[in-house]
Amino acid sequence: MTLALITPAGRGSHAGNRATATRWAGLLRELGCRVRVIGPEAAPAGCRFDGKSPDLVMALHAWRSHGAILACRQAFPGCPLVVVLTGTDVYRFQHSHPAAFLESLEAANALVGLHDGLDEDLPSRFLPRLHVVHQSALPLPPGAPRPSRRQLDVLVVGHLREEKDPLRAALAVRDLPEDSRLRVVQLGGAHDETWAQAAREEMAANPRYRWLGDLPRWRVRRWMARARLMVISSRMEGGANVVSEACVAGLPVLASDIPGNRGLLGADYAGYFPVADTAALGDLLRRAEAEPAFVEGLRRQVAARAPWFTPEAEREALARVLTACGLHA
Incomplete structure (x- = not known):
């Protein structure tokens, strides 16, 4: 299965969108996917694998990736499209740039949120497409420092x-x-x-x-x-x-x-x-x-x-998103 993962945060960025894309690329590879991480400016051409359409496109940030989302929908009409919603998407651009925000959501086969409260803030017609993926973290390593007693x-x-x-x-x-x-x-x-x-x-x-x-x-x-x-x-x-x-x-x-x-x-x-x-x-x-x-x-x-x-819970949640799009890892 081939998957194009679009993120507006460039290579080397410490922004949350880049960290999420990098971690998800690894988890999706564990699920058997071939994953390519690209910026919105590279879509749709950069989404192709050996000249062929991807099996799935996943775009982080409905507003910042808006142009890429529409371009992929036009270039790959039969390809499932997943849009991942960020905080500025839902709590800023939904209100300041509603047309672009809503166009991205309308184009998506599935939506992904990162917390359990998004059903309070999205138009109800999108809720059947909404899936929650909690971001994972690793335990602190053995021998990590202890809190200071002085401060x-x-x-x-x-x-x-x-x-x-x-x-x-x-x-x-x-x-x-x-x-x-x-x-x-x-x-x-x-x-x-x-x-x-x-x-x-x-x-x-x-x-x-x-x-x-x-x-x-x-x-x-x-x-x-x-x-x-x-x-x-x-x-x-x-x-x-x-x-x-x-x-x-x-x-x-x-x-x-x-x-x-x-x-x-x-x-x-x-x-x-x-x-x-x-x-x-x-x-x-x-x-x-x-x-x-x-x-x-x-x-x-x-x-x-x-x-x-846990990474296992995050990977399982991503697998459920793939299944919802008709794909099986």
């Missing part, structure tokens, strides 16, 4: 851009008492120089905040082992892989109360705060420092979610 490190992982509300945790620890051990460590590249400058200025003004920039995955995983908490403050998410990673690592999360987080952590999760609410996040951080039982309760909740996020 209570709070980890923020993700690119510095508007959708992530990346400096919210830093703002929440600005005015803590001098004896507090809380420290925010931020990992991720800046979307542009404006965000980089904002992070540098925050470090200069806030001794409890460190921005370490874009680090390789092995170093991110070491920081996950060292941290006591993770903050995910995003304004919108399509089902962030960093949530999966935190759950598998047993790392308690304080998360913005948005569908993309609730769809992974569950409606009853105890660590939510309202979007962009610095005071509410600060209250949760102070409670985490003062009440070890609160942190332990969050740890139990994320650990209970970990079985959702």
Whole structure:
């Protein structure tokens, strides 16, 4: 079976779309597929295998891959087409660019979402085509670092851009008492120089905040082992892989109360705060420092979610998508 996987994030990118495409390519190969990962600009020609149409086209990002999706539908009218929905698709471009968004969905034989709450936000006519694939994560390696006893490190992982509300945790620890051990460590590249400058200025003004920039995955995983908490403050998410990673690592999360987080952590999760609410996040951080039982309760909740996020579960979910398209791995 041949499969063309389209992603708007280029080779070498650390963006979530590229990480998802790379991981899925490996899982689909385990299912027996020949997979080619290409950018939208290379479609439809780049989707061909030995000059022949692919057996399936899978496109990440309904809006950014819109042109490629329509081109593939025209070039390969008998080929099943799967569109994978991202957070900016559903929570931004569905409203700001509805025509392109809806055209991509109409062209698809199947839709894939990355969390369990998308049925609240998509037009009902698309729900019969919707499948959920939870992104997987690997356990931390043996011998990973232990959390510091001197500092209570709070980890923020993700690119510095508007959708992530990346400096919210830093703002929440600005005015803590001098004896507090809380420290925010931020990992991720800046979307542009404006965000980089904002992070540098925050470090200069806030001794409890460190921005370490874009680090390789092995170093991110070491920081996950060292941290006591993770903050995910995003304004919108399509089902962030960093949530999966935190759950598998047993790392308690304080998360913005948005569908993309609730769809992974569950409606009853105890660590939510309202979007962009610095005071509410600060209250949760102070409670985490003062009440070890609160942190332990969050740890139990994320650990209970970990079985959702294994590579085996992700591979099986992808296999179900293939079956829904009339293909059998």
